[in-house]
Amino acid sequence: MRDIAIISFAQTPAQRAVKEQNEVEMLMPAIHGALGQVDMTIDDIGFTCSGSTDYLAGVGFSFVSTLDGVGPWPPIQESHVEMDGAWALYEAWVKLQLGELDTALVYSYAKSSPGDLPMVLTRQLDPITVAPLWPDTVSLAALQARALLDSGRYTEEHFAEVAARSRKSALDNPNAQLAWDRPASDVLAEEYHVAPLRKSDCAPITDGAACIILAAGDVARSKVERPAWIRGIDHRVEPIHLGLRDLTVSESTRIAAEKAGVADGAVDVAEIHAPFSHQELILRDAIGLGEDVDVNPSGGALSGNPMMTAGLIRVGEVANRISNGTANRGVAHATSGPCLQQNLVTVLEGEN
Amino acid sequence: MTWSDIDAVVIGKAPDFFEGVMMPELFLADALGATGKPMFRVHTAGSVGGSTAIVASQLIQAGLHERVLTVAFEKQSESEAMWALSLPIPFTPPLHAGAGGYFAPHIRSYIRRSKAPDHVGMLVALKDRQNGIKNPYAHLHEHDISFDSIKESMMLWDPIRYAETCPSSDGACALVLGSEKVADDAMAEGRQPAWIQGTAMRSEPTLSAERDTVLPLGGALCAADVYKQAGITNPRKDVDAVEMYVPFSWFEPMWLENLGFAEPGEGWKMTEAGATAMDGDLPVNMSGGVLCTNPIGASGMLRFGEIAMQVRGTAGEHQVDGVRRGVGHAYGGGSQFFAMWVVGSEKP
Numbered sequence: 001m002r003d004i005a006i007i008s009f010a011q012t013p014a015q016r017a018v019k020e021q022n023e024v025e026m027l028m029p030a031i032h033g034a035l036g037q038v039d040m041t042i043d044d045i046g047f048t049c050s051g052s053t054d055y056l057a058g059v060g061f062s063f064v065s066t067l068d069g070v071g072p073w074p075p076i077q078e079s080h081v082e083m084d085g086a087w088a089l090y091e092a093w094v095k096l097q098l099g100e101l102d103t104a105l106v107y108s109y110a111k112s113s114p115g116d117l118p119m120v121l122t123r124q125l126d127p128i129t130v131a132p133l134w135p136d137t138v139s140l141a142a143l144q145a146r147a148l149l150d151s152g153r154y155t156e157e158h159f160a161e162v163a164a165r166s167r168k169s170a171l172d173n174p175n176a177q178l179a180w181d182r183p184a185s186d187v188l189a190e191e192y193h194v195a196p197l198r199k200s201d202c203a204p205i206t207d208g209a210a211c212i213i214l215a216a217g218d219v220a221r222s223k224v225e226r227p228a229w230i231r232g233i234d235h236r237v238e239p240i241h242l243g244l245r246d247l248t249v250s251e252s253t254r255i256a257a258e259k260a261g262v263a264d265g266a267v268d269v270a271e272i273h274a275p276f277s278h279q280e281l282i283l284r285d286a287i288g289l290g291e292d293v294d295v296n297p298s299g300g301a302l303s304g305n306p307m308m309t310a311g312l313i314r315v316g317e318v319a320n321r322i323s324n325g326t327a328n329r330g331v332a333h334a335t336s337g338p339c340l341q342q343n344l345v346t347v348l349e350g351e352n
Numbered sequence: 353m354t355w356s357d358i359d360a361v362v363i364g365k366a367p368d369f370f371e372g373v374m375m376p377e378l379f380l381a382d383a384l385g386a387t388g389k390p391m392f393r394v395h396t397a398g399s400v401g402g403s404t405a406i407v408a409s410q411l412i413q414a415g416l417h418e419r420v421l422t423v424a425f426e427k428q429s430e431s432e433a434m435w436a437l438s439l440p441i442p443f444t445p446p447l448h449a450g451a452g453g454y455f456a457p458h459i460r461s462y463i464r465r466s467k468a469p470d471h472v473g474m475l476v477a478l479k480d481r482q483n484g485i486k487n488p489y490a491h492l493h494e495h496d497i498s499f500d501s502i503k504e505s506m507m508l509w510d511p512i513r514y515a516e517t518c519p520s521s522d523g524a525c526a527l528v529l530g531s532e533k534v535a536d537d538a539m540a541e542g543r544q545p546a547w548i549q550g551t552a553m554r555s556e557p558t559l560s561a562e563r564d565t566v567l568p569l570g571g572a573l574c575a576a577d578v579y580k581q582a583g584i585t586n587p588r589k590d591v592d593a594v595e596m597y598v599p600f601s602w603f604e605p606m607w608l609e610n611l612g613f614a615e616p617g618e619g620w621k622m623t624e625a626g627a628t629a630m631d632g633d634l635p636v637n638m639s640g641g642v643l644c645t646n647p648i649g650a651s652g653m654l655r656f657g658e659i660a661m662q663v664r665g666t667a668g669e670h671q672v673d674g675v676r677r678g679v680g681h682a683y684g685g686g687s688q689f690f691a692m693w694v695v696g697s698e699k700p
Contacts, residue, residue: 001415048555055374060367060436061397064558064685073562075570078555079403082368082375082395091392091407097414123374131373237391239382255388337378342391 004096005220005227006323006348008213009316010034014177014304017113018207023057027069027109027209034105034211038223042070045213046101048078049092051085051108052308055120066109077101084108085210085312086235086273086334086344092214093233102219109209110307117205117307124337126240137275137338138202142194144247144339145278149196151248154281156196160187162277163200163302170299177204177304203275208306210313228319228348231329232260235344240337247339253286256345257331262287265349268327269294271314273335275301283333287345293331297321311335315346322350353528355385359417364394364404364424365649366684371430384423398597398684399553400424401525401652402691406551408529409693418531424654425524426647433520433648452517452600454686456509458565459602463511465566468605468620470511474502476601477516477643479629484640486669491521491645516601516643523647525654532699546660546695549677550581558686565687571610574690579612582677582694587612591694593635593662593672595655596681599642604628608636611681611692630672638662638670652682656693663695 010033012018018026035041042048048070054062063080072078077095081088085108092104112120118136125131148154161184170179190198220227236252236259238245245251257263270293274280284295296302298317301310311334318330329349336342361384363377373379377393384391394404401424408422434450462468481497484490497515505515530538535545554570554577556563563569575587584590596611598604605619613634614622622628628636637643639658642651659678661667677696683689 053375054367054369060369061685063395064397064688067555068557072555072557073560075554075556075568075573077553078396079394079407079553080396082377082393087392094407094410094414094416097416098410120374123372124378126379127371127373235390235392236388237378237381237386239387240379241382244382252388336375341378342381 002097002099003217003229004093004214005229006212006315006319007215007220007224007227008034008038009319010037011175011210011313011316012208013175014206014208014306016177016205018111023062023109023111024066024069026111026207027066027107030209030211031069031107034213038213040213042076045103045105046077047092047095047104048076049080049088049104049106051081051083051088051312052110053082055123056110056112056115056307058114069107070105084308084310084334084336086315089212089312089315090233090235090344093230096214096216102216104214105211106214106312107209107211108309108312110309111207112205112307113207138194138197140242140338141276142197143242145196145276147247148278148282153248154278156188157184158281159201159277160184162280163187166296166300166302169297170303173298173303175304176299177206179299179303197276201277203301203305206304206306208304208309210309210316212312212316224323226323226325226350228322228350231347231349233346234259235342237342240341242339248282250282250286250340250343253283253333253340253343253345256343257287260345260347262331262345262347265329267293267329267331269297269318269321269330271296271298271300271317272333273301273311273314275305277302279340282340287331287333289331311344318348322348353419358385358389358419358421360390360392360411360420361386362392362394362404362408362411362420362422364400364653365426366395366398366400367436369431370433370436371427384421396684396691397689398648399652399682399689399691400684401650401654402656402680402682402693403553403652405527405653405656406553406691406693409548409551412529412531418534420529421526422529422653423524423526424650424652426649427522428520428647429522452509452512455600456512458687459511459600462566462602462606466617466620472605472620472623473511473516473601474499475623476598476604477502480598480637480641480643483630483638483670484644487639487644490640491519491523512600518599518642518646521645521647523645523650525650525657527653527657544664544697546663547697547699548693549696549700550578550694552577552692554690556688558688566606567610567616568687570688571683571690574692575611578692578694584694588634591634591677591679592675593638593659593678594681595637595639595641595659595678597642597652597655597683598637599646601643604636607681611679635672638667638672652691655682656680660695663697
């Protein structure tokens with residue numbers, strides 16, 4: 001495969017509600033921040049790809065307006081996925097593999113604040129048999145957490161440790177929405193939100209945007225000292241029906257991690273897109289991460305979870321750690337759908 | 353082939369609000385045989401059927417997969433498409449009353465600039481609806497259609513009459529794309545593949561002072577790109593047939609010019625002279641096109657698939673003889689998103 005690297009990443013601070021700006025205005029600092037860091041303009045970009053969903057914008061064709069964020073004139077080569085930006089990055093990576101273009105800009109965004117997010121997400125479910133029951137995201141995740149407890153592999157203490165560690169790590173992340181330093185025992189002292197999950201086991205509701213710039217081979221080397229090379233990337237899906245899956249494992253993540261080549265070398269850092277604490281445990285096992293891996297040093301989705309964007313941010317956070325030399329090889333993961341239905345895994349590496 | 357032969361699934365459709373299911377590919381994943389495989393969802397407005405097929409083809413071109421299933425659909429009966437396309441967006445001028453209300457001024461501008469006579473749009477509608485009668489998959493089969501019946505139909509958005517407007521359809525389209533080896537094997541078994549000789553996409557803003565919505569630069573650049581890949585230097589001569597996205601009759605002459613089949617202002621003369629009829633020198637929309645069938649998300653892929661059928665010689669009653677190379681075209685948004693491919697009977 002052609003060598004493609006992440007050369008720039010920018011995100012907006014994760015916020016509960018960005019009230020003063022529409023989606024385009026919220027997105028602009030991410031796009032132009034990423035371009036500015038590598039002294040590029042949209043004219044230097046070969047391919048543009050974005051990820052978003054109309055259901056959060058509340059408008060059909062909402063991505064059409066946000067394309068104004070890049071200023072697509074003269075006309076550009078561009079595409080859009082109704083998926084997390086991590087999948088937009090996948091499409092851009094495929095496009096660069098064809099060898100005709102050397103650079104790509106990937107962005108994604110969502111404002112969840114105008115609606116009732118757990119209720120909106122019920123519209124993803126089977127419209128005949130499940131959606132009419134309006135089962136919210138937290139309740140579905142709680143079913144999964146209960147199944148995981150019943151498997152005997154993990155306890156509520158493990159959930160609480162993930163929740164506490166994530167918020168503590170987030171103290172070092174200026175873009176985090178939730179950051180605090182309290183022991184896991186404090187989390188366990190909380191009342192159940194939706195048993196067996198406590199509020200601290202759940203990601204916050206977030207508005208936000210992010211942007212990544214990809215470049216191939218020597219173009220990447222000419223732009224930054226230490227590009228974060230994409231050594232492998234793969235994504236897989238499972239049936240949406242919870243009854244057709246073993247919720248205590250993530251088979252699609254396991255396959256994607258294997259295809260992306262996670263096991264081909266040592267992993268220094270991993271950013272896992274787990275909107276609920278127990279999901280980090282399931283995903284760690286599925287990806288095959290050892291105890292020594294630094295997991296979610298950014299605080300992860302538990303510290304800021306902009307829909308359609310939290311997956312792309314995971315990729316950017318790993319790329320930053322490779323580019324600044326604090327890690328040499330890392331894994332980023334993105335998820336979509338109820339209870340980890342669809343998953344993407346990518347392996348990034350620095351050049352020694 | 354069976355499900356197990358498929359390596360990945362790429363699905364596209366227009367806004368999820370049309371059916372009321374958010375990101376429906378999640379709910380459809382299992383039914384589309386995607387369990388344990390990569391599934392990808394594209395949404396690029398009305399061009400989405402075309403761009404979905406292009407994204408699928410690139411997975412093979414990049415060497416990632418051997419066989420990719422690509423699907424596009426829309427079930428417009430679940431909602432009211434005209435108003436679904438007329439959502440008020442804060443701080444954006446309310447130009448819509450359905451897509452027809454948006455595009456009618458573009459058409460009036462075309463008529464003024466080209467001095468095209470009034471009847472050209474009606475000729476396109478008559479041709480496409482008559483072609484559609486030959487296509488068992490077309491939504492509309494108007495056996496009694498005539499020039500006069502079109503002329504007498506209600507004026508909806510001047511100059512677009514009811515009979516010059518696409519219907520609101522339910523429908524789906526699926527293509528299996530294969531690698532060079534897969535296609536060679538098909539060829540060896542006597543099944544002619546449609547070789548993809550070029551693909552291209554272009555986007556431009558909805559509102560911009562520089563734009564020419566009658567002859568969009570994005571459409572012209574998209575055509576130039578895909579022709580270059582396919583080695584086409586004279587589109588009128590080198591292309592045997594075209595399936596283009598004509599949701600309102602007048603877009604046939606407009607796109608003939610935008611895609612380089614006629615000089616600016618001259619496209620209507622091709623239509624008037626019958627050049628785009630089934631027996632003309634450049635048949636356009638042999639299937640009946642979008643004017644007979646418009647499940648929006650699938651409409652672009654239907655154009656791409658129909659031109660592949662023409663090249664493969666499998667178009668049945670609406671087959672044109674001797675199509676060795678054809679163009680599939682889709683557009684979307686406010687004439688701002690473009691997707692095209694060139695397919696041919698010869699390996700590129």
